[in-house]
Amino acid sequence: MSETRLDRAGVATAHQDLHSERGALRGEHPGSSGNPVIKVADLAWLEFEKPDLERAAVFARDFGFQIAACTERELWLRGTFAGSPCMVIRRGRTSRFIGPAFRAAERTDLDRLARATGTDVRDADVPGGGRVVDLLDPSGLPVRVAHCSQTLPELPGQHPLPLNFGTDRGRTNAPQRPPREPSRIQRLGHVVLETRVFARCLDWYLDTLGMIVSDFLFLDGQRDRGPTMAFIRCDQGSLAVDHHTLALHLGPGNGYVHSAYQVTDLDSLAAGGEYLSERGYRRSWGIGRHILGSQLFDYWRDPGHLMLEHFADGDLFSRDVEPGWAPMSTSGLAQWGPPATRDFLGASPSPRRVRDVVEALRGDNELDPARLLGLLKAVNS
Template identity: 85%
Template structure:
């Protein structure tokens, strides 16, 4: 039997002849990672309270901006600016080299501008773009990294006959999970195919896994887990994930913590303070992360994760059917809140507008998505 890149790895299926290759032949640049996410909220004090409870540290705070960070050296994780309403603005990706910004600006007809004076810790330069879904996308090259902060140490574990801990007890403190770094962001889009190709062609990202609707594989994928292309260096299974849906919007963002005990003890800390768990604790299939999802006071979903897959450029995309049962190897059933399946006037408006608009959602696709949610 011929072995493939999928044998004993991340997927039982690879691409069929003629399917999307999951990468661009000649991208403009190759981004190195997510830098940070940008939000607007009317109450920065309330946002900071949740941020500290969730496990962020504050990198900088002004009257109108809040910059949040993790413990690892590098760029901040998130900036929250004061605004009239709570909304997700867009992602910022980190360019591998300063020259990439010039190349990107020439290719897209954009300008390279200074980040000095914007409040970004360390300053730097940026190119501002707009993806096909309408999300502002910023590509940055930071002038100076933030220094590392003290870590939350992983517990020393005993495994069967492998006894690494003797004459000592385990007492993980009931405290916030200490965020290490930003891992990924998930977006919903009505123009999935166009948006996917834009991120691959413009930012040089590559697909780790595709999901398709049952009985509609010939129409192409409806979700992609996308990573940065760092060559032989293994990176997160996905830095960006996108799926077809009736809206264009933020779904969730994910932040790495030390281990399972950090997830669980930090979750108890959040629960005691009255925050709402959306779904967890469990272990995903695509990406393999241990996960726990929470809602902040403005209903944005954030994930604590640990122990995710790392892929180098060598692995080709996997293909799998899209279904709720395919979201986790173990854990409680996915909730309607996590799936976005709770009916609301706003969601009904999204569906009506999507079915009437010039996009990739039609009645067959909508029915397929509904079937996947209930599978």
């Protein structure tokens, strides 16, 4: 049985023992930057392109988004919580992810970021207005940091259903009947990205945006080569925030894996899933509960084959929780639920995937044959 460890400040923490009995080893990545340019407060929104905005709007409503603004060229989607929109979809030739936008804590952070990166602060095309700095991460993905002039007001949401627990039986003479309706999205939670230059991307998000690591994953037998996945949260000091706002993992591709949107509770997630299934949408994986982050999850494909997640009941960490370390494996993805599907894992062969592998192995990046074999082993473990 593992014993409780002390973090660098001497504070007892069980977090590391949940993932590795030894925790971080001497000389391993600290999971934070000593002097970041700024510290972003959260994700603001995600940007996509799709050829058919009308079809995109139908799926958006079925998945549980509200329409914040709509023009002939773009569609802004939101949740019920007050704040910025969750997503913008612009009309384009194909269905694809453009990049994330992070929320600056202060307007002055944009000036500091622009000076440090040699870029400009410009007007943001977000409902209500604002300012934005446009960057590229080391994999070439466009990344925005925004400060909005106005926030969207709160909308009516779904109330969590009252539950009876053993002798704690507060619900009497009141049958439980969750309505068969779309899950009502509350907010954007996180985005997961694949990159061929994992170490460079990781350091860029920590050094430039001030994010910190909650958990590292490494390949079996290759821990000495460093991690190959990181679950990364925003640093808001003593304020507890989502276990991960961004997750990065090494792979043959560069770009979007999935994005996640919070709903009220398990009933909202499950009833919303039934609603989607009845309308012919395809579940990728779920329902289950993750290990890292602890979220209840349910993954779906939109009509353009992009993956989106409903989640509820995720972990919240403050600044003083040290990074955990664990081997990467498919069995480590969930505490309970059906086995992870090949669709979710991206393990189904396709011409594009084969092309990505060939290009990655030929290119100047971090994916060599040993790394690729380690990733394939992790998928099957």
